[in-house]
Amino acid sequence: MEQKTKNRIIIIISAIIIIAGIAIAITKGFNFELKYENSNKIELNLGQEFNNEDIKVVAEEQLNGQKVIIQKVEEFADTVSIVTKSISEEQKNNIVTKVNEKYETEIDAEKIEITPVQHVRGRDLIKPYIKPFSIATILILVYMAFRYNKIGVLKTIIKTIIILALTQLILFSIMAITRIPVGRLTIPLVIIVYVTSLIAIATDFEKKLQSVKNEDKE
Amino acid sequence: MKKVKILTIILIIILITMVSFLGVYMQKQNRMENNVKDYSYAMDLKGARNIKLKVSQESRDVVRDANGTEIMDAEDLTDEKIQEKGYTKQSEPYNSENVQKAENYKKSKELIEQRLEKMGVESYEISVNEQNGEILIQVPENTDTDRIVSNINTIGNFKIIDTQTNEVLMNNNDIKLANVIYGSDSTAKGTGVYLNIEFTKEGAKKLEEISNIYVEKEEEETEDSDSEEKSEDTDSEETEEETEEKTITMMIDNETMIKTSFDEPMTDGSIQLNIGSATTDVETLSDYMTQASNIAVILDNGELPLKYDIDENKYIMSDITDKYIQYIEIGVAGIILIGIIILMFKYKANGILSSISYIGLVSIFLLLLRYTNVVISIQGIFGIAITLALNYIFVNKVLSKINNLEVQSNKSQVSVAIKESYKEFFIKIIPVCIATIVFCFVEWTYISSFGMVMFWGILLIALYNYVITNTILKIRAEE
Numbered sequence: 285m286e287q288k289t290k291n292r293i294i295i296i297i298s299a300i301i302i303i304a305g306i307a308i309a310i311t312k313g314f315n316f317e318l319k320y321e322n323s324n325k326i327e328l329n330l331g332q333e334f335n336n337e338d339i340k341v342v343a344e345e346q347l348n349g350q351k352v353i354i355q356k357v358e359e360f361a362d363t364v365s366i367v368t369k370s371i372s373e374e375q376k377n378n379i380v381t382k383v384n385e386k387y388e389t390e391i392d393a394e395k396i397e398i399t400p401v402q403h404v405r406g407r408d409l410i411k412p413y414i415k416p417f418s419i420a421t422i423l424i425l426v427y428m429a430f431r432y433n434k435i436g437v438l439k440t441i442i443k444t445i446i447i448l449a450l451t452q453l454i455l456f457s458i459m460a461i462t463r464i465p466v467g468r469l470t471i472p473l474v475i476i477v478y479v480t481s482l483i484a485i486a487t488d489f490e491k492k493l494q495s496v497k498n499e500d501k502e
Numbered sequence: 503m504k505k506v507k508i509l510t511i512i513l514i515i516i517l518i519t520m521v522s523f524l525g526v527y528m529q530k531q532n533r534m535e536n537n538v539k540d541y542s543y544a545m546d547l548k549g550a551r552n553i554k555l556k557v558s559q560e561s562r563d564v565v566r567d568a569n570g571t572e573i574m575d576a577e578d579l580t581d582e583k584i585q586e587k588g589y590t591k592q593s594e595p596y597n598s599e600n601v602q603k604a605e606n607y608k609k610s611k612e613l614i615e616q617r618l619e620k621m622g623v624e625s626y627e628i629s630v631n632e633q634n635g636e637i638l639i640q641v642p643e644n645t646d647t648d649r650i651v652s653n654i655n656t657i658g659n660f661k662i663i664d665t666q667t668n669e670v671l672m673n674n675n676d677i678k679l680a681n682v683i684y685g686s687d688s689t690a691k692g693t694g695v696y697l698n699i700e701f702t703k704e705g706a707k708k709l710e711e712i713s714n715i716y717v718e719k720e721e722e723e724t725e726d727s728d729s730e731e732k733s734e735d736t737d738s739e740e741t742e743e744e745t746e747e748k749t750i751t752m753m754i755d756n757e758t759m760i761k762t763s764f765d766e767p768m769t770d771g772s773i774q775l776n777i778g779s780a781t782t783d784v785e786t787l788s789d790y791m792t793q794a795s796n797i798a799v800i801l802d803n804g805e806l807p808l809k810y811d812i813d814e815n816k817y818i819m820s821d822i823t824d825k826y827i828q829y830i831e832i833g834v835a836g837i838i839l840i841g842i843i844i845l846m847f848k849y850k851a852n853g854i855l856s857s858i859s860y861i862g863l864v865s866i867f868l869l870l871l872r873y874t875n876v877v878i879s880i881q882g883i884f885g886i887a888i889t890l891a892l893n894y895i896f897v898n899k900v901l902s903k904i905n906n907l908e909v910q911s912n913k914s915q916v917s918v919a920i921k922e923s924y925k926e927f928f929i930k931i932i933p934v935c936i937a938t939i940v941f942c943f944v945e946w947t948y949i950s951s952f953g954m955v956m957f958w959g960i961l962l963i964a965l966y967n968y969v970i971t972n973t974i975l976k977i978r979a980e981e
Contacts, residue, residue: 336823355549356819365818402631402638412946420940424933431932468546472884475952479888482933490930 298454305457314460317467318351320409323401324371328380329363330387339364342386346378347371371398406466413471417478421448424482432489434496444485451481504977508855511974515862522865539872544879544947545625547820547827550640551647554814555614555655557602557635561593571668596809606807607635613803614639614654620799621650625879625947635808642947643817649792655810657755658800662712665749665761671712676705678771680801682794687779694779695790697797698772706771712750713764754797822880834887838864841894849901855978856897859971863893866966870958882951889959892931896963897971899923904975916979920972928964935960 336354343352343366350368357363366379380393425441432440455477459466525536565576568588573579576589584591611630614637618626627640641650662672678700687694701709752759752775760775777797778790842857849856867889876882903919938960941953 336821337825353821355821358817361819400631402629402636404627404629408628413949416941416944416946416949420937423936423940427933427936468880471948472881472952475881476884476888479934479937482937483930486930486933490926 298450301457301461302450302453305453305460309456309460312460314406314456314466315463316403316406317465318353318367318369320403320406320467321369322403323367323369325365325367325399325401326371326376326379326396327357327363327365328383328391328396330383330389330391331362332387332389333362334364334387336364338386339366339383342382343368343379346375346382367401373398409466409470413474421445428485428489432493434500435489435492440489447485448478448481451477504980507977508974511970512858515858515865515970518869519861519865522869538869541872542875542877544877544882544951545640545642545820546880546948547822547878549643549817549819550627551643551651552814552816552818553639553641553651553654553812555637555639555810556813557607558596558809558811560809560811561595563591564594565589565591567668573668601808602635604632607632607637610635610806610808610810611637613806616803617654617799618650620802621646621653621796622945623650624945624950635810636813637810649796651812651815653796653800655806655812656800657809658803658805659753659755660801660805661753663751663753665751671750672701672705672708674801674805676701676708677801677804678702678705680798682791682798683774685774687776692779693787695777695787695794696774697777697794698774699801700772703771709768709771709773713766713768754801759797830883834890838890845898845901849905852901852904852975852978855974856901856971859967859974860893860897862970863962863966864890867959867962870962871955874954874958876954876958877947877951878955879948879951881948882955885952885955885959889956889963892959893963893967896923896927896967899927900967900971900975904979913976913979916976920975924964924968931960 334356336356340352340354343354344350347368350370353365353367355365355367357365364383371379376396376398377393380391380396383389384391425444428440428444429437452474455473458464459470459473521538525538527534528537529535563576565573565579565584566589567573573589576584576591579587579589581591607630611628615626615628618628618639618641623641623646625642628637630637639654641647658674660672660674660677661670663670680697680699683696683698685694685696686692749761749763751761752773777794778786780786780790838860842853842860845853845857845860847853867886871878871886900920900923903923904916907915907919934956938953938956941949942957944950944953
């Protein structure tokens with residue numbers, strides 16, 4: 285298959301992914317990780333060591349399979365924090381009963397409060413990364429402009445910006461389409477795509493620079 | 503001899519690998535303890551202090567004069583004295599219903615965020631409930647955490663008032679910046695720590711006016727107030743002296759910081775408050791620094807529009823447990839294993855030697871991360887994965903170049919192949935190196951974790967392969 289045909293196919297597939305991603309992001313939004321959604325929390329003081337997995341099984345069973353975050357609280361780690369999207373009084377009582385049965389504790393369900401947990405906004409999640417990424421990208425563009433000036437300064441800069449932006453757009457589109465939760469793994473994924481794109485761009489430009497140099501020699 | 507050299511290198515790699523993955527155990531108080539330093543984990547992998555701030559619904563007693571002006575320092579006034587002076591005392595909520603609105607909740611969150619940044623908190627999470635103003639903050643657990651917690655809900659109301667009339671002469675709006683400065687303290691004959699408050703153009707003008715008025719009219723004012731005060735009943739001579747002196751009071755959150763009069767006109771638009779001095783005691787000086795810097799941070803960012811109470815303050819461990827981290831380690835180890843098996847099959851003896859060398863790099867890299875105190879976060883883990891992938895690409899490139907040589911046993915040709923691989927590989931990752939260096943200097947743990955991991959990783963790829971992989975392959979070529 286010719287390179288041009290390959291490129292066309294890649295562009296068409298990317299365009300489809302981006303359009304679908306944008307459409308889903310607008311209509312359905314992103315699927316946020318539980319940590320980044322409004323949720324409810326209960327804390328049970330077991331007074332003894334426990335296994336997060338055991339509590340998770342109990343909680344998920346009583347919460348009809350809802351996602352839960354289980355965390356140990358304080359230095360002695362004898363209190364469990366259970367966070368989930370929503371907990372009813374009945375579900376709370378059932379969780380307490382099951383935990384009491386399992387750990388032979390006497391936790392009074394009446395005394396356990398369901399507290400709402402306000403989510404961290406997506407924009408607050410991204411905010412600290414904007415400045416470093418912008419500075420790094422500007423410095424990289426300056427380097428690219430110097431290193432590959434024989435290919436064309438403007439062409440190099442524009443191509444780098446477009447590829448960096450498009451790859452990130454594709455990543456977020458895939459996340460929107462596949463409903464991969466936006467959360468703690470999002471930024472690491474953004475970084476991986478960023479690093480990979482940079483290496484790909486540099487590899488491509490090096491090839492082009494080499495061919496320009498060869499042409500000059502000839 | 504060449505075989506001995508290769509064997510020695512392999513043995514060293516095995517030794518380092520054992521230290522890195524298994525540890526060095528020594529007896530300590532009847533138990534065996536691993537002497538290899540542990541990793542430092544970031545908040546996302548270790549846990550965080552969870553602080554919940556609630557909008558205060560409490561009230562306070564406020565004493566006002568006949569004009570309705572609040573009387574500062576009224577704690578000492580008895581009910582009789584209040585009546586005598588014609589003041590009124592009533593209970594007022596800290597946060598009236600008018601101020602309990604979404605706009606103020608959001609502003610409070612922003613101000614707290616700014617304070618956290620100024621206090622040097624390198625990773626935090628903050629959210630606000632716009633319905634009831636509850637703010638949830640997560641900060642890393644370390645020696646600074648309690649200091650952060652104690653400053654987080656300070657309102658930061660700054661006032662310079664006339665001690666006698668309680669007239670507010672200056673407030674937060676007049677502050678341009680607040681910071682901490684050192685200087686020699688001639689009185690204490692040591693180093694003094696000062697809280698430096700610089701005022702805005704308007705504020706500087708006000709300060710100059712105030713300092714001029716107070717300096718020039720000090721004696722007159724004292725006389726005037728003397729005559730006024732004579733008509734009032736005074737209990738002791740000491741109280742009389744206090745009321746006679748014309749002074750200003752600098753207050754933060756209704757607590758008196760300093761009561762003073764100006765010796766000379768303040769023309770430079772700034773005030774330096776001596777927080778403390780010490781001659782040689784570094785610890786005392788550091789305490790003063792912390793104290794001054796806490797006040798500076800609060801003043802520098804403005805006043806919280808609401809009074810917040812700390813409702814919850816507890817350490818909650820990460821939901822990413824050791825078990826999850828073990829799964830990740832097993833996953834990465836599995837991928838590495840597949841990778842080195844491919845190298846072995848593809849490049850035979852060179853592949854085997856390079857694979858051993860690769861394992862050595864992984865071991866040294868992990869030790870390096872421990873001893874250079876790199877904070878490992880989720881981003882850092884991805885940084886480790888990227889470094890290992892980059893090293894694999896590099897080793898593969900070197901082996902592929904050697905494989906393509908006509909005479910693989912020619913040491914100089916192998917050397918040229920390695921040099922070419924270096925050049926080709928590192929020129930392609932220069933943009934990544936630029937990003938890595940930028941990320942290293944970012945004061946945000948998660949991104950600096952990635953930056954630091956990548957920095958040491960790339961440095962190690964360059965040095966380690968030059969010293970070990972290069973040597974092994976050259977010795978093998980000599981064979």
